[in-house]
Amino acid sequence: MTTLVVGASGATGRLLVRQLLAQGQKVKIIVRCVDSLPDTLKQNDHLMITQASLLEMTDAELLEQVKGCNAVVSxxxxNLTFKGMFGHPKRLVTGAVQRLCNAIEKTAPAAPVKFILMNTSGNQNKRAGEKVSTAQFIIVSLIRFLLPPHADNELAAEYLQSNFGAKQKVIEWVAVRPDSLIDHELVTQYDAYASPVRSAIFDAGKTSRINVAHFMSELIIHGEIWNKWKHQMPLIYNGQ
Structure with a gap:
């Protein structure tokens, strides 16, 4: 089994790569700077590294990256800087998801490819009938208008929902929504829910990045877990 991970040099992506490699999985990653990766990753024989900016790669180059992959994870x-928040590309995540999915479609896979999108608890899954309070609706609307990254996350999930329903057989997807992200060295107890059990604005919980990585690796490796959550947007919270 081979998984392509984009955003692998980030805080959560790096943890996912480590967990997949630790379980004997083959992993391909696209990173803009190889130097940002620790030597323990770069020296792993099961890891294939491509140094490039994903949005600048040609269609043919992206097709080669996704070819033969059973799963793709974004x-x-x-970046939480002024340029990262307000500079170009404002649709980094959406653009990457669209290009990756287009490449997957062109490979005409024999079995559906698993696509996992790391998203956010602030993204309301309206198609699942999720409701929020008027106050939260107003605040999220302001965030959407003022902070381009939030709108980008919403559009990326919407693209998967709109284009890859249960009837097509090319891509199956899960959009993983962690609550407020924190760092923790070890995997701990966590819970996954189909819809929010607390307000992302007024009662936000905590989710360890390593727990998010663990949940995504479980989705990739275990078919029964994937079948439970495919075409959904589960929320991940640390256990009490």
Whole structure:
């Protein structure tokens, strides 16, 4: 089994790569700077590294990256700097998801490819009938208008929902929505829910990045877990 991970040099993507390699999986990554990776990763024989900017790669180059992959994971996100939040590309995540999915379609895979998108608890899954309070609706609307990365996350999930329903057989997807992200060295107890059990604005919980990485690796490796969550947007919270 081979998984392509984009955003692999980020805080969560790096943890996912480590967990997949630790379980004997083959992993391909696209990173803009190889130097940002620790030597323990770069020296792993099961890891294939491509140094490039994903949005600048040609269609043919992207097709080669996704060819033969059973799963593709986007852990991409905007840097928390002024340029990262408001500079170009404002649709980094959406653009990457669209290009990767187009490349997957062109490979005409014999079995559906798993696509996992790391998203956010602030993204309301309206298609699943999720409701939020009026106050939260107003605040999220302001965030959407003022902070381009939030709109980007919403559009990326919407693209998967709109284009890859249960009837097509090319791509199956899961959009993983962690709550407020924190760092922790070890995997701990966590819970996954189909819809929010707390307000992302007024009662936000905590989610360890390593727990998010663990959940995504479980989705990739275990078919029964994937079948439970495919075409959904599960929320991940650390256990109490």
């Amino acid at each position: 852990c991409l996100g905007h």
